Amino acid sequence: MRCISGMKGNVSMSTHSSLSQRQMRAGQYTGRALSGFLIALLSSLFFISPALASSHQGSPTPQPQDLTRAGVSVVRLLISYSQPNQSKQGSAPATTAQCTGLGVLVGSGLTGKNNQQVNWVLTNASLLDTGKAQCVPAHPAATLSSIEIYMSSAYNSQQPVSPIATIDEAALKDAIHTQNNLALLSFGGTSIKLLPFLDLAVADPTPQAAIYLSKDINTVAVPLSSISDTKQVSNFKPQIQQYLTPTRKAIATQQDFTSAEKEAGMPLVNSTGELAAMTTADGKQVNSTDINKLLQTVDAIKNPPSNIVHDNWNNGITAYYRSQYADAEQSFNAAATVNNQFEGAQKFAQTAHAAALSATPTPRPTNTPVSSGTSLFQDGKIEGVPIWLASVVGLILLIAIIIIVSLIFGRSRARKKRLEDEFAQANRDATLAAQRMMMEEGQQQQATWAQQPTMQMQPGAPPMRAGDVKTSPLPPVPELRCPNCGEPVAKGATRCPHCQTWLSPSESGIHMRLRTPAPPVARSMADQPTLVSSGPLAEQPTIEMTPGGRLNGQGENDATEPYGLQRWHGHNVAFAVGTRSDPGIKRRYKPNEDSLFAAQSIRGDNASPLHIGLFVVADGMGGHANGQDASRKAIQTIIDFLLPKLMKLSDLQDDLLERLLGEGVQQANQAVHSNNMEKGADMGTTMTACLIVNTTAYVANVGDSRTYLYREGKGLRKVTNDHSVVASLVEAGIIKPDDIYTHPKRNQIYRSLGEKPVVEVDTFTVHLVPGDKFLLCSDGLWDMVRDPKIEEVIRTTTPNPNQTADALIQAALDGGGEDNVSVIVVSVQENDQQEQVPSFQLIDKPDTIQLPQL
Missing domain, CATH: 2.40.10.120 (Thrombin, subunit H)
Structure with missing residues (x-):
């Protein structure tokens, strides 16, 4: 179960639940409504019928x-x-x-x-x-x-x-x-x-x-x-x-x-x-x-072995229907202890417990029958209890409940305040670090000037005239690096020459940050403005990288070598795809909140085919059914938006396709958010999506579902950035990269689909070489399996991506299987054979997803 605003729970929640302002307001209204209801309930004690009071003397039979x-x-x-x-x-x-x-x-x-x-x-x-x-x-x-x-x-x-x-x-x-x-x-x-x-x-x-x-x-x-x-x-x-x-x-x-x-x-x-x-x-x-x-x-039925679940269940049923509620509760609890999946025994234990508490009637003189038409208010008593005592007990109960409700929401507000303080401190630390680096670079430049040799006049040299002054060379421009691929980038560049990711300078000018597309507006894509966000660190759409720094949320053990990319111009591309999803060990009997989609298409003739693949993983939040609904609604929306356009697309410019994918994720966000507004729901989902067109991959993500790229000789690299609290704390230097797996706030995210009408979407462009493998996964994989182990599984398994997907799922289950886990493995190969393949091939989708008309 996931909660919309972004904090992962630790009992029945797979990820993400923090209180948004809307949730806090809803909580305040709920507390006021509850207080009013309790006051009205206390007032009505003096006017209810004796039938209501007498109903506590027996326990109704739930069913035959x-x-x-x-x-x-x-x-x-x-x-x-x-x-x-x-x-x-x-x-x-x-x-x-x-x-x-x-x-x-x-x-x-x-x-x-x-x-x-x-x-x-x-x-x-x-x-x-x-x-x-x-x-x-x-x-x-x-x-x-x-x-x-x-x-x-x-x-x-x-x-x-x-x-x-x-x-x-x-x-x-x-x-x-x-x-x-x-x-x-x-x-x-x-x-x-x-x-x-x-x-x-x-x-x-x-x-x-x-x-x-x-x-x-x-x-x-x-x-x-x-x-x-x-x-x-x-x-x-x-x-x-x-x-x-x-x-x-x-x-x-x-x-x-x-x-x-x-x-x-x-x-x-x-x-x-x-x-x-x-x-x-x-x-x-x-x-x-x-x-x-x-x-x-x-023989095993003729001479049955011992089964204490069966024996205690039968004993509990027999005792319960004989009104022996204490014995029934004990038997049901014994059955549920041996089989913790037996929810029916757990519920009947609770029913028997409640029946045992209410089964002892208040003693009544045998010559004083209860009239079905009289009030409980008789002779200054309520069913034998003085009115003043019942009023005091009811008032104490009311005050206690109001205090408990106030404490609950007070703790929630305090928790939210602490989180905001952590973000603010992280932002201040990051700003101070940037200023400190600027001062150090300035001092280094001054030292470079001071070390320049002083010009000496040679004996016999002609006197210097105006215009003959020689100057020392200027200090070199500091080297910046692309935060996506780690390659050097010239200062002032607006796009990385290696991975073609759009860039913009940070406020300090000594870093480069990823530039995200603007929210969609009612005009053509060519007129879309580009937004560079600023503000608190937790609200930054992407990270600022120091030269040679790590990617967002990537640990020391997860660090991989930056790629030196060369554009692959082959047209005979082939995709081999494997998909797997598992509810996990601890959520085996609950709905899987993860959803995934995989499809590929080939357009054009055999001479110059156009290979297109669309792959999406979404991890729902907001409770079992709500989380599943959110992830599936998001996938339904993005394929309704993208697939018809991709089947008709004629312009294959990188920036157009990258922006088109980002707009598809934005449409998914709006659909989930609108559903929340219409139904008063509080659900959301993360999403990572990969669109591959021939030899170029376009990746988008919101939340902490990830896309990785594995390349022979280079290893595994995380393409996407996690929008999580621990990732921000790693960026600010507050915690170490390996702490993301054990930090108490490791399950909190600050960006997801459905929370706001418009969400910032990170997009990336990757140029492919033969043999590349993409891995899209929910946090149920990487939270259970460290990146080096993921790389080992991809490297050592057979070329069959289905077997790779099976091995990754098994690794997550062996690591604990605490959450739903879903993976898509895409192997990109150069295919020299001109094979006749279908124009559209659906690889995997949820049962409820309907394909649009293509």
């Missing part, structure tokens, strides 16, 4: 016991079939059909000599036929290629988009046992905890309710059961992921069951939630006797 017990053990299956003869030779078979159905966990535990975790799912055999897709109406001949297993939202409501397990074709051979139109599927995994499974109904085998996985708790709805249209297969998975909420329908009679909607593998349970029967694809039932016959064929 059968749904509560069974809902956490019901799973949804996504089954994929393929036809190998339709795929290209040597490639993996393409998915040609997909089906969905339900199953129920009937076992989970550690088995075997190595105590490996194994879990068992019972479902209808028609879903798992290895020879043909029986779940598709036409029953086409196909091979079962994979099964994905999704837990219900009652087990964990934070992970509905990620399967708990995926079983590939190789593992399926020994994982399925069938009998009596039933299938028993086994799966395991090192990251899977002990799971709550459903016991078979023995004492009471009569079905009383059908358990569904529907869209919400209020309706019984089932998804489309299968799809065999290859073009639509990619849309099937997001559709069935919406059906993970447990609901029930009573089936006390056969007529109830006949009229109910059905899914293959849907469990039927008795009154306490034990498995009594299972529904088949043709709408029939397989009873508990036939189920037991299949279960008895597996």
Whole structure:
């Protein structure tokens, strides 16, 4: 989760959350509204009905016991079939059909000599036929290629988009046992905890309710059961992921069951939630006797291993529905301790705790019944409590809450003030350093003059006349360096002759800084002015580099050798691209806030083709769903803006393409900001984008997502600058470069998309040579993996960029995997073969992104 203004959180936030002025005002209004609400609530204590007071004497049942017990053990299956003869030779078979159905966990535990975790799912055999897709109406001949297993939202409501397990074709051979139109599927995994499974109904085998996985708790709805249209297969998975909420329908009679909607593998349970029967694809039932016959064929289920998650969950449910809330809370907590992914147990522990507190009624004389039509205000008491005592308690509670709210927002203001003071001190230190360097250079120039030899008259030389005065040579002009590539730049130059980056002098005149394009206005791009920002250090769009200094936020171990660039004029360019994204270890069951986009196009004829590639990585902020929405909205906007223009572009001037990319990022910022204004949201995203046209790459970034360039013999170089607090502190010399990985403010950024109507966008131009590799990544990579390790992975992996991307993701997970991590690896090669390639090739995009008309 990310917060819009730019500070990364340390609990459930992946990055970036500081209080903006808008947030502070919202907090003040919230505090005032809360205070008014509490005052009104206290005033209404004397007029509420006794029914409200008496409601604390019992705890309402959240839902029927059968749904509560069974809902956490019901799973949804996504089954994929393929036809190998339709795929290209040597490639993996393409998915040609997909089906969905339900199953129920009937076992989970550690088995075997190595105590490996194994879990068992019972479902209808028609879903798992290895020879043909029986779940598709036409029953086409196909091979079962994979099964994905999704837990219900009652087990964990934070992970509905990620399967708990995926079983590939190789593992399926020994994982399925069938009998009596039933299938028993086994799966395991090192990251899977002990799971709550459903016991078979023995004492009471009569079905009383059908358990569904529907869209919400209020309706019984089932998804489309299968799809065999290859073009639509990619849309099937997001559709069935919406059906993970447990609901029930009573089936006390056969007529109830006949009229109910059905899914293959849907469990039927008795009154306490034990498995009594299972529904088949043709709408029939397989009873508990036939189920037991299949279960008895597996030794690990016949003699089940210990599973304290299952035992404590069942004990907790039994105690809770007997109103033994203290025992229920203890059991639920024990289950949640062993399996910290079991959110359902955690929530029921809280519910049981609240019920235990409210379950002890105030003693009342047996001859004084409560009238449902009288007020609590009776005989100077409220339900036996004196009015003055209730008023004092309520007033104390009100004062305490107001104090707590005031302290919270007071600390937020103090934290913001401290941050502003740090920025101001950093700016002052940087200014003093610049003045000190000017004085030292002045003294050095005076020393140079003083060391010039004094002219001596030679004997016999003619006397000097006017105009014969000889002067010593002027001191050399101090050498400045480009802050982008590190190469020497003449003083007063407006563009680097090596990397073609636009430059402007700093206020002191002894540094060069990058020049950013102006915000877009309603006129042609040729008339756009160029802005050079000034002000506090934290608000600078780019860095000021001392001669030979490091790039923004780059550590001593990350320092790399500047490039000496020579323009590559070849036209036969080829891009090999690999993309990967992973939610990370600590956010495995939460939505991935990272989004990425990769596409390439070839225009023109084979004699002079024009190769274009667009690659974008965005890291969302503002909470799981909001962060994901922000990153995807930003990517949707930039491709809507850029792709149509790139497909029609005829003018390939560097400054035009660089400015066009910058305007695309600016459009993305405006879209996220407008969404915040319309919905009262507080979300944002970082972005790094790379546009490659033939042999030139144009790079833009906002925030701390990075673009790197790797070149053989030169190593790894960070092209972009981080807009983060620690990067500014490194620039000012307050902290050392290596401290960016451990500093307490390492997760704070001061620039992101969506916070303001206009954002400053850093843009860069890089001229390519054959063999160059670009790496675009979110901070989930570089925060876990230092630059030397990233360089080693790129250098030592095979030329296949997909394998390089896999190795980078694995390195981030090995480093801790604390955040979502996304990478795009682009290898630029010289291709001498004139191959016929598609005019437009989509490589990767989020599911919800729609391509514009091209």
